[in-house]
Structures are given as C-alpha cells and as structure tokens.
Amino acid sequence: MSTFEYPEVGTYKLPKKNVLVISCIDLRLTDNLLNFLHFDNLTNRYDHFALAGTSLCTTIETNRKHFIPKMLSDNGNFEHWRKTLFDHLELARTLHDIRDVYIVEHADCGAYKAFLTEKKLKEDEKKCHKEFAVSLAKEIHEKEYTAFKEGEEDAYYNINVHCFFIDLRGNVSYLESLHKADRPIKKKEIS
Secondary structure (H helix, E strand, O other): OOOOOOOOOOOOOOOOOOEEEEEOOOHHHHHHHHHHHHHOOOOOOEEEEEOOOOOHHHOHHHHHHHEOHHHHHHHOOOHHHHHHHHHHHHHHHHHHOOOEEEEEEEOOOHHHHHHEOHHHHOOOHHHHHHHHHHHHHHHHHHOOEEOOOOOOOOEEEOOEEEEEEEOOOOOEEEEEEEOOOOOOOEEOOOO
16 A cells, blocks of 8 residues: 655644535545545545536636637636635535635646646646636635624634645645634724
8 A cells, every 4th residue: 555645744734623625526536635634634524515627617717818718608607616616615614614725636637628728738737726726715715704603793704725736646735825824803894
C-alpha cells in the first residue's frame, strides 16, 4: 500500500467547525478526496457539493476570455451553476454553521478540456486550476455573511476558503487559502 502526499501540517489553518467541500464530478478520485478529508480530521464534518470542473463554470463571467466561444454560445450562460452553488452554500451555512470551504481541483479534468481554449490548456495545469479556484475563493471569502445564531443577529463574518489540487495518484497539493486570523464575528455598523 502506498502513502499519499498531503500538504504539510501548519501550511493552512485547519477548520474547527463544519466545512463545505466543492469538488468535481470525476469518479476517479472520489476515494482519494475522502482520504484527504479524513486526514484533515473532517470525518462527518462536511457537506459535499460536486460540480463539473469544480470552480471552472462558476467563474465564467470573470474569466470569459479563456473559454471556447462555441461552448459559451451552445450552452448559454452558466449563471445557474453559480446560483445553485451559492444557494447551496447559504443553506449549508445556515444548517451546519459552515465557516470554511474547501475547493478541490484535480488533474486531467474533462470539463477544463471541454470548455477552455487551447491557449489556456497549454499553461501549467496546476497554475490554471489555481487561477479558477482562487477566483471562486475570493468571491466566497469577500462576501460578508450574516450570523444567524441567537444574540448574533447584528453580526457578520467571512468564510475561510482553502484551495487544493489532487493529482491522478491521489496526492494533494495546497494552492492557497483566504482567511481571517481568527474569524472574529464583527458587529455591523448602524447607519
């Protein structure tokens, strides 16, 4: 049995609460993703949202120049993918007090091959995935989420987002994190 390589402990701040995991629909790496989540002590502490290309089609509007024009015109607008993802995030946040999101990209992604231009696909694969993952991460992280617990109705917080890349052998690389030091809940200013 081989051992997998995961990001070194201390590379990013491990979540203390429940997590929303956003990954691709690729069947080849399902068990590898599960092993990584167990390694990060997230057993039974995550909601899983699978979307072809992970972050790719949720960021079309901000990254349009990298997409094959025919795919955009044939398939129309992917705003419904974004809306579904953000609706799911809001529900998971409300039901399970989600404070962290894991965006997990992977090697040899069919959605990337189907939607991106040849020029974009010729870039370093991990760098390409990082660009789209960080674009989605920024959007999730920069939004201020209203606290919903009793006594915190006038407070808000930002969700921490951690981006990863899994190769075809199941090894996980850290890409980037967006987080607040201790995620303090801040009071909203009254105008």
